Amino acid sequence: MPNTSAAAVSNLGALDAAHHLHPFSDMKKLNAAGTRIIERGEGCYIFDNHGKRYLDGFAGLWCVNIGYGRREIAEAVMRQMNELPYYNTFFGTTTPPAVLLAQKITSHAGPNINRVFFTGSGSEANDTWFRMARVYWGAMGKPTKKAIIARRNGYHGSTVAGASLGGMKWMHEQGDLPIAGVHHIDQPYWYGEGGELSRDEFGLKMARQLEEKIDELGEDNVAAFVAEPIQGAGGVIVPPDSYWPEIARICKARNILLVADEVICGFGRTGHWFGHQHFGVEPDLAPIAKGLSSGYLPIGGVMVSDRVGNVLVEEVGDFNHGFTYSGHPVCAAAALENLRIIEDEKLVERVHDDIGPYLATGLKSLEDLPIVGEVQQVGLMAAVQLAEDKATRKRFEDKETAGVTVRNHCLANGLVLRATADRMLFSPPLVITHAEVDEMIDITRKGLEHAWSVLGA
Ligand SMILES: *Cc1c(COP(=O)(O)O)cnc(C)c1O
Numbered sequence: 455m456p457n458t459s460a461a462a463v464s465n466l467g468a469l470d471a472a473h474h475l476h477p478f479s480d481m482k483k484l485n486a487a488g489t490r491i492i493e494r495g496e497g498c499y500i501f502d503n504h505g506k507r508y509l510d511g512f513a514g515l516w517c518v519n520i521g522y523g524r525r526e527i528a529e530a531v532m533r534q535m536n537e538l539p540y541y542n543t544f545f546g547t548t549t550p551p552a553v554l555l556a557q558k559i560t561s562h563a564g565p566n567i568n569r570v571f572f573t574g575s576g577s578e579a580n581d582t583w584f585r586m587a588r589v590y591w592g593a594m595g596k597p598t599k600k601a602i603i604a605r606r607n608g609y610h611g612s613t614v615a616g617a618s619l620g621g622m623k624w625m626h627e628q629g630d631l632p633i634a635g636v637h638h639i640d641q642p643y644w645y646g647e648g649g650e651l652s653r654d655e656f657g658l659k660m661a662r663q664l665e666e667k668i669d670e671l672g673e674d675n676v677a678a679f680v681a682e683p684i685q686g687a688g689g690v691i692v693p694p695d696s697y698w699p700e701i702a703r704i705c706k707a708r709n710i711l712l713v714a715d716e717v718i719c720g721f722g723r724t725g726h727w728f729g730h731q732h733f734g735v736e737p738d739l740a741p742i743a744k745g746l747s748s749g750y751l752p753i754g755g756v757m758v759s760d761r762v763g764n765v766l767v768e769e770v771g772d773f774n775h776g777f778t779y780s781g782h783p784v785c786a787a788a789a790l791e792n793l794r795i796i797e798d799e800k801l802v803e804r805v806h807d808d809i810g811p812y813l814a815t816g817l818k819s820l821e822d823l824p825i826v827g828e829v830q831q832v833g834l835m836a837a838v839q840l841a842e843d844k845a846t847r848k849r850f851e852d853k854e855t856a857g858v859t860v861r862n863h864c865l866a867n868g869l870v871l872r873a874t875a876d877r878m879l880f881s882p883p884l885v886i887t888h889a890e891v892d893e894m895i896d897i898t899r900k901g902l903e904h905a906w907s908v909l910g911a
Pocket residue numbers: 574575576577578580609610611612682686687715716717718743744754
């Protein structure tokens with residue numbers, strides 16, 4: 455551990471509590487409980503400062519798609535660091551990794567997506583398309599088309615625009631969000647909110663809320679609709695089959711841009727290069743990040759369709775937007791090497807044909823447990839919905855406690871999962887082996903049994 459004195463290392467927990475403010479954390483509680491200090495990663499495992507090993511069922515934060523400890527990335531980064539650690543892409547300049555990465559990304563998108571605008575993160579990517587969509591409509595002679603429609607319980611990052619687009623009430627409450635011009639409709643969460651409707655009836659009903667919202671605001675005032683193909687942070691909510699085709703139809707009929715937030719779903723997570731491909735829809739704009747570099751270095755971007763891109767290039771003139779680190783050469787080099795690995799190891803195909811179905815089978819085996827309300831899975835993105843009474847889809851009164859009880863039991867037994875309220879979320883590295891999936895399912899089963907013994911009827 456370079457530049458870190460032995461005394462400081464032995465005291466990291468106390469130093470963390472004294473000096474480090476963590477994201478999305480109650481610092482008083484966290485400081486009392488103490489943070490876990492993760493020191494090392496290899497493949498699908500991480501190791502803490504006591505040497506305890508955890509299977510990372512969550513790929514860091516939905517991002518370490520190729521697993522930990524890949525020297526190829528370290529070496530590509532080292533080469534680029536030595537060659538050119540930084541240069542900007544502002545004043546008529548570019549760098550080789552940025553160019554090659556833009557080309558590489560678009561080669562995996564549909565034929566109508568040929569351009570990328572780079573950012574440092576997924577939040578910045580959402581801020582970027584937010585402005586881009588309005589600029590597009592301005593250039594199209596429709597400057598009143600400004601409103602953006604998003605969804606309750608969606609997640610689009612933590613900047614002012616990102617948090618506004620997101621539908622997390624507890625985020626909006628801090629800092630007077632959402633900003634003006636952002637509107638929300640309900641999510642297609644059948645298990646929790648579908649009532650007596652069939653899944654497909656409910657999917658259509660939720661999609662048609664978009665149409666109603668457009669009518670309410672006036673078509674001439676609406677710029678875009680944004681959604682994650684599959685909600686991630688909201689609980690890996692896979693929409694009913696009826697949902698996405700209807701959303702795409704409405705966006706087309708009402709002439710508003712469709713924005714697919716691919717920050718989690720992109721780069722193989724769903725068994726396709728991008729989540730919208732799983733649902734067979736074509737977005738006009740698509741923010742990306744996370745799996746783009748497998749989290750090895752921070753980088754994001756917006757994939758821009760020709761519909762928007764041609765107008766930006768031909769009509770807009772200066773788009774007065776960008777970041778010091780847009781197209782950062784070292785981050786781009788890491789991302790390029792990451793995409794090379796995903797291609798060469800055929801990880802997208804592997805998720806689609808092999809390990810995704812294998813995970814599905816494993817998760818299905820949990821359905822005999824009384825606490826499992828449903829399992830939803832696409833590729834290596836999955837959720838186990840907890841239930842107090844699965845026959846009636848009754849959920850626990852205290853949803854947070856239910857989820858945390860399972861999560862903590864799994865953690866103690868060496869598996870990192872995430873709980874969003876009463877949904878247990880899985881998003882392992884795409885390189886996870888069959889044996890590691892078995893281990894993940896075994897520990898999860900024990901966690902679910904434990905929670906039922908504590909909380910069950
Ligand atoms: C994580 C995430 C973001 C924000 O990305 P950051 O890199 O954390 O800024 C945006 N959208 C989705 C769908 C995400 O999951």
